[in-house]
Amino acid sequence: MALRGGIDLGGTKIQGVVVDAAGEVCGESRHPTPTEGGPHDVALAIAAAAREAAEKASTDTASLAGIGVGSPGDVDATAGTVTSARNLPGWEGKFPLSVALSDELGTPVALGNDVNVATNAELELGAGRPYASFLGVFWGTGVGGGVVLDRKIWLGRASAGEIGHMVVKVDGARCPCGRRGCMEAYAGRGAMEARAREQVEKGAETDLFKIMEKRGRTRLTSGVIARALDKGDPLATALIDRAIKALGAGIASAINLLDLEAVIIGGGLGTRLGQPYADRIAAAMLPHLFFDDRPPEVRVAELGDLGGAIGAALLVEQPARRRRAVAAG
Amino acid sequence: MALRGGIDLGGTKIQGVVVDAAGEVCGESRHPTPTEGGPHDVALAIAAAAREAAEKASTDTASLAGIGVGSPGDVDATAGTVTSARNLPGWEGKFPLSVALSDELGTPVALGNDVNVATNAELELGAGRPYASFLGVFWGTGVGGGVVLDRKIWLGRASAGEIGHMVVKVDGARCPCGRRGCMEAYAGRGAMEARAREQVEKGAETDLFKIMEKRGRTRLTSGVIARALDKGDPLATALIDRAIKALGAGIASAINLLDLEAVIIGGGLGTRLGQPYADRIAAAMLPHLFFDDRPPEVRVAELGDLGGAIGAALLVEQPARRRRAVAAG
DSSP states (O other): OOOEEEEEEOSSEEEEEEEOTTOOEEEEEEEEOOSSSOHHHHHHHHHHHHHHHHHHTTSOGGGSSOEEEEESSEEETTTTEEEOOTTSTTOSSEEOHHHHHHHHHTSOEEEEEHHHHHHHHHHHHSTTTTOSSEEEEEESSSEEEEEEETTEEOOTTTTOOOGGGSBSBTTOOBOTTSOBSBTHHHHOHHHHHHHHHHHHHTTOOOSHHHHHHHTTOSSOOHHHHHHHHHTTOHHHHHHHHHHHHHHHHHHHHHHHHHOOSEEEEEHHHHHHHHHHHHHHHHHHHGGGOSSTTSOOEEEEOSSGGGHHHHHHHTTSOOHHHHHHHHHHO | OOOEEEEEEOSSEEEEEEEOTTOOEEEEEEEEOOSSSOHHHHHHHHHHHHHHHHHHTTSOGGGSSOEEEEESSEEETTTTEEEOOTTSTTOSSEEOHHHHHHHHHSSOEEEEEHHHHHHHHHHHHSTTTTOSSEEEEEESSSEEEEEEETTEEOOTTTTOOOGGGSBSBTTOOBOTTSOBSBTHHHHOHHHHHHHHHHHHHTTOOOSHHHHHHHTTOSSOOHHHHHHHHHTTOHHHHHHHHHHHHHHHHHHHHHHHHHOOSEEEEEHHHHHHHHHHHHHHHHHHHGGGOTTTTSOOEEEEOSSGGGHHHHHHHTTSOOHHHHHHHHHHO
């Protein structure tokens, strides 16, 4: 079977991979997401990331079986379009990303929702392999979710998995989405950063912004937060404690509703903070679990930062495997 | 096809029905649930309710294809046992309800979880018929839930649907389950009654308890609450407003997670208060729905008070229909 390409299109970076038939990474690349221009500029940056990943895998994009792209925004996989990807520059309208990229790269391009492809990667190749049902929680700038039931991703009418906007506190904190009391209002990296800036204005002491500047960053990245936690920074500690409490309540609510086998914590913060913090989330769930004598397992995503791109590569049709399945049937 | 019997075993009453092949009710009965004794006494009361419903349908229990029982507590349908049904007298341990009843009534007895059988009744015969996916919300003494996905009830590891214990307010009100901030802590009839008694002790004015006594009740039943609301009673109004706000947040959370087509509101309060209050719940969901341009439909359960008993009857194996399916296959 031919190699497949995968792109995780994020608000900050474009992660590219090329994987073999087993899903093993043979080449990877990481480019910054353009902060100006429009969808066409983003498409060119994706193409550059895809070419570099192919080169690292000693091939070229036209020789790949195809390339999958995990995208934010409203993804229409059939039409090959992405609409209102609000974290990307000038992307309010609908853009035919699939055609633009396949023209540029000479190979078929498949699209999927970023969170769903990352969940699917954990299901097929990562921490989700042992479970029939689990909840993927992608703890990063926002908090995204993927619901796996009977080893399939549940989409509902199209857009299931908005776990970040489950309500953990009626009349609570304002969320970046504009609503009140969402889990993401407490646990999202974006919301935490906004709160950190407010607290500093009110005189809170913290090294968070010093660490940020020292690293040449303009945002409180997961790495910046992790470093501050390591140093026992009081504001970073308070923000993460607050986030974990909200995650515990929201994820426990999802488990009370669906009684799933496991929870898999990924995303920038989830991956960076690792299993000790997944264990803290598990402990924060416990007071809210209706059946607390058999809590679900809580594990860190195994594919880490590359999960989104690897999952995107899995979107590419696998003609060899399909043919085998038909022959066996 | 022979007639089937169904029993809804509640903490207050035992509702019995006999239904025909189309699920139409041919006979019904309603007996109070024993408040003393143990599982054997409850079984005798169930048997009496089943006999009376059969008589009303001009038959006897031994002539039925079988009887289904929807029970609270931990139901093991395969073993035919019910364990720790805490609303029923002396029912902490495991009791072989299936055998006890079939010996007494001369017909096979099938068991199911009370909320799931009521959800299944709405799915097969009630307000759930048009939808591939919906959430059943049984708003009564507690708040139970049934999750229907692709026209099947989702059970998870065994016990999905505990929507009443989704967290709507971290560190919030104490729930009858002992935890804090559950939806049921605000919306359950039991929790509302406890709060009403507290508020009266603090000097709140209300006719709730006068209406209760006038009707010869010892609890604030759904009927008592509905009457007080009709009269504009300020405490009843405040309690229901608080309940609806919590229901809106909790149900919206479930929809954000699962993106279901519809919500069906049943249970004692849901059925009694009807569509105007279902519409109020829909309005209370709106500020929390992530995709608020396409909210799910919110409908009152169609089978009303009898839904649990009718759903229990659907547990009875349908040999005639099965044979036809096999012949067609």
